[in-house]
Amino acid sequence: MDEIEKIISLWKSNILNPSCLKSCDHLCCSKDFSLTEEQARLIFSIDGKMYFPSGKNGQPLLGNNDDAQDGNPEGDQDMIFRTRFSIAEEYCPMHKEGRCGIYDNPLRPKICSDFPVFADAGIRLVVYDSSCSRTERGSALAVFSEAIRQGYRVIDCAEDMEITIKDGRMHKGIIEKK
């Protein structure tokens, strides 16, 4: 882990993740992500049998990873399922009374624990999802400023915008191709 990855990891464990238990609409649990068969069985099983539920609008909550609009986003061949929570307008079945029912399970998808900020030192990139309102409160400015100072780009994937810091404030602009 480089310095920025450590700063992000601390920021998440000290500030972002603890606030998940406070009032929040838990949008993160209604997003789409890829799953291995084991993970899909954990999330979509009743009495040990896998099931394929539909949302209130009749759309299925689970599909093949290959059906994802962006292809197989992780490029990981073990990820054969993809949640369709956003299309079905539903929450993950493990989301109960504002909490994750498999929070401590080692099979809980990594993206759930990584959300809402992802840092990759290899390509000097921080990606965050501003649909989690916690990411843009107070402390974000210091974290993103430091990342940019150390040569990272910071992208808001919810709005497809790039963050710059000017006069001590965060600004969002079009993502420049580099």
Ligand code: SF4
């Ligand atoms: S939207 Fe953000 S604050 Fe709310 S539960 Fe998800 S990660 Fe936590």
Ligand code: SF4
């Ligand atoms: S597994 Fe838990 S954290 Fe992940 S989407 Fe489902 S309820 Fe949310």
